[in-house]
Amino acid sequence: MKKIVMFMIAAIMTFLLIACSDSQTHDGEAKTPSASGAQKGRDYQSVVEDFEERGFTNISLVALDDLITGWLTKDGEVENVSVDGDENYSADKWYSNDVEVIITYHTFSEESDLEEDEESKESISEKAEDKAVESILTIETCADLEKLLSTEGEINDFYSTFAEQYKGSTIVFDGCITYITNHGDYDTRYDILMSGGNYVDDEMVNPGPIFKFEDVNTYGMGIEDLYLPDYISVGSNVHVTAEVEYFSENEGVFYLNPVKVESR
Known part of the structure; x- marks a missing residue:
């Protein structure tokens, strides 16, 4: 009987020790999302988000501008990830949350290795430039865009008409930011509201629709900084x-897919 009691006491003590160990907090620490080998080949932005969600705060990006065609290796594909200098770190390992995480990924070189004569290059460049100009709408080149930005009211039939006619087209305009929030639980993905024209105050509603970028990050807005x-x-x-994406009549919001956002 005495042996049974002692065995039960030992079992309870072991359970309590394990429970205490599991309940320990890790203030100032972060846990790796997955082993280094699992990151190779993933999109670097997704890897950044995984590490941020686990609490890492010191994330650096290194671009290998070694792509020419992007057929075998995609633009943004991760080559390797190191945590505190270790490229062979394990999954679910605790580190100080400010150790350096370096994400190295592939991208295109700024200089092409293709050998072409100058006349051919100039011809190709001119054609590409002409095509780009034709596909970009401004208030100077598109009367409908000028009308869109000057129409009064958050909801108007013309907003839907414009979105349907120009879906997939690129528009360029001067606007202002009226609202920003994090998208869901993400630290580096955002929902952003904008309107055309200059910002006055939070009570002034500018003409034109309420534009929205939903679930976007800095890279999607043409910004090199992580934050x-x-x-x-x-x-x-x-x-x-x-x-141009679409206009939601239920929300009174005109959805856009960002290409570049610049200060003015």
Whole structure:
């Protein structure tokens, strides 16, 4: 009987020790999302988000500008990830949350290795430039865009008409940021509301629809920094380049897919 009691006490003590160990907090620490080998070949932006969600705060990006065609290796594909200098780290390992995480990925070289004569290059460049100009709509080249930005009211039949006619087209306009929030639980993905024209105050509603970028990050807005720069903030006047998606009559929101957002 005495042996049974002692065995039960030992079992309870073991359970309590394990429970205490599991309940320990890791203040100031972060746990790796997966082993280094699992990151190779993934898109670097997804890897950044995984590490951020686990609490890592010191993330650096290294671009290998070694792509020419992108057929075998995609633009943005991860080559390797190191945590605190270790490229062979294990999954679910705790580190100080400020250790350096370096994500190395592939991208295209700024210089082409193709050998072409100058006349051929110039011809190709001119054709590409002409095509780009034709596909970009501004208030100077598109009367409908000028009308869109000057129409009064958050909801108007013309907003849907414009979205259907120009879906997939790229528009360029001067606007202002009226609202920003994180998308869901993400730290580096955002929902952003904008309107055309200059920002006045939070009570002034500018003509034109309420534009929205949904679930976007800095890279999608043509910004190289991992986190939002100062000019991406409520009240900022910006120069917007974006693709037309659709107008939601239920929400009174005109959805755009960002290409580039610049300060002005």
